[in-house]
Amino acid sequence: MRRCSGQRRMAGLIAACCLGVSAQAQAVEVDNMRLWSAPDHVRLVFDMSGPVNANVFTLDNPDRVVIDLDSTDLDFDIGKLDLDDSAISKVRTGVRESGGLRVVLDVSRAVAPKSFTLPPNDQYSDRLVVDLDYPGASAVKDPIDPIEAMIRDQEIAAQRAQTEAVAEGNPRKAEAVASAVEAQPHPRRDIIVAVDPGHGGEDPGASGPDGTHEKDVVLQIARKVKQRFDQTPGFKAFLTRDGDYYIGLRQRTLIARQQKADFFVSVHADAVRSAQPYGSSVYALSQGGATSETARWLAASENQSDLIGGVDGNLSLDDKDEVLRGVLLDLTMTATMNDSLATGGQVLDQLGRINKLHKSSVEQAGFVVLKSPDIPSLLVETGFISNPREEAQLKSPAHQAELAQAIYEGIVAHFRQHPPPSSLLAWQRDQGRGSASNEYRVQGGDTLSQVASSHGISMKVLKQANGLDSDILRVGQVLTIP
Structure with missing residues (x-):
């Protein structure tokens, strides 16, 4: 009986060791990180060897975004990330007490984080995407007046x-x-x-x-x-x-x-x-x-x-x-x-x-x-x-x-x-409509074919009326419209 009990104990230890090795083998690796800065957000993408569970949250004083990844190891040099023009001032990583990877993003402005995972496709492996939106910011750098x-x-x-x-x-x-x-x-x-x-x-x-x-x-x-x-x-x-x-x-x-x-x-x-x-x-x-x-x-x-x-x-x-x-x-x-x-x-x-x-x-x-x-x-x-x-x-x-x-x-x-009614082009058209001299002043980007088409005449007629030897127009040139 004692011998049988010892055999069972040994088998259990072997099984436990095997499970430990299996768990380590199944740990997901972050083999690449990519960052893109936009006017209204920054996107951080983790390329991984498999799917992970992630927990993303914020901390105050100082402002930080924390990304916890279960059963995950880091195989990437975070110094390669270009943080210019983004709200992220520094990236730090460490191993959590319970195991897994912790990534801390020090941020220089208020952000609203959101995250989602993506399965593999023809271009990439499994990914975790973390977006840090800038509250109140516009996606366009030069908004219209x-x-x-x-x-x-x-x-x-x-x-x-x-x-x-x-x-x-x-x-x-x-x-x-x-x-x-x-x-x-x-x-x-x-x-x-x-x-x-x-x-x-x-x-x-x-x-x-x-x-x-x-x-x-x-x-x-x-x-x-x-x-x-x-x-x-x-x-x-x-x-x-x-x-x-x-x-x-x-x-x-x-x-x-x-x-x-x-x-x-x-x-x-x-x-x-x-x-x-x-x-x-x-x-x-x-x-x-x-x-x-x-x-x-x-x-x-x-x-x-x-x-x-x-x-x-x-x-x-x-x-x-x-x-x-x-x-x-x-x-x-x-x-x-x-x-x-x-x-x-x-x-x-x-x-x-x-x-x-x-x-x-x-x-x-x-x-x-x-x-x-x-x-x-x-x-x-x-x-x-x-x-x-x-x-x-x-x-x-x-x-x-x-x-x-x-x-x-x-x-x-x-x-x-077909200029919109309230546009400068519509005003220019209306001004030309009442002109007794039927003249048109060439604007930037005009071509001879466009001017002829917009006035319902052929290029040949327009060239003959203005004594033009070529199709080249210059800005500010005044054309007679027959």
Whole structure:
């Protein structure tokens, strides 16, 4: 009996040792940490060998954020983290008394932490994402002037009232609202354009054969687009992101609405498995789905960004009348889509002058970033980053400038033909309408074809009337309109 009891005791010790070894073998390792600083938050991502349980909380005096990870070891040099432009002043780590990893973030301002985990995908292993939001901060570095925003608010309210009158079958009311808007003094506001560089942060987008990331080249192009608009009287642009950080797809459209944007353009670079396809494409929203199998696949792949970023949301229509909601949404969306398609045609025409077009007409797909019912929106695929030749072009500052100019000229051409009632462009048009000399003064970004088209004449007639030997115009030049 004693011998049997000893054998049992020995077996138990062996089993306990085996369990201990098994528990150690199952400990999760943090093998990388990545940090991105945005104007309104900082995101810290832990790349791990497996899933973990995490507890995130704050401490005062001094302000700290504590991240406790159960059964976790650290295999990363935290000194590699770049804390510049973030609320995190220092990162400290240690082993908890109960086991596991403790990460302490010393912060220099008030933060509101939130966290979530993400399962492995094609790009990353298991991840813990910790976002430190800055209460009251804006996601946009250069917010639109509040006076311009107020003017845009008044204009949207008037347009909505007119739409409701049409939905109610009351044309006289609609005409009265339109007359009231026209009777107001011209504030000559700027037309506001939201320029959206796709992807960002832990979502690199597509990658080229030479390792070029989509998120980097589209940010460079988007900055050039913004610069062109800001150089043009009557326009002002802002970027939904101006750095290497992630913004959710719904958040991008929300930023555009908060900034009272008149137009939204999202800049991307295409990619497929084959290295052969090349050329630019332009997409507008489709209510009934994509217009081709390629467009449907592309829409689905782009929308996967929200799975990478861990963001979700729904467009709210709570501010619209309950009874008229369906009708208003249909009317508004139809008008918005018509403007999007018309502008898309202008952008595609400009892109075709500098680059091969992958699609000769504006495609339509269900991209999340295009789903603002009241903001005309486009998604521009500047080229195929998966094509070695186009990858090299997309990295070229000169080619980026040409792409930016094409996007800019296409959008400007649309607004010169259809300026918002309270805009500087509308005032300029109205001033020209009453001019006996039929003269037009060239603005920044004007092309001969745009001026001719906006006045309903051909380029040949316009050149003959002004004795022009070339298509080149200079800012301030006065043209006679026959």
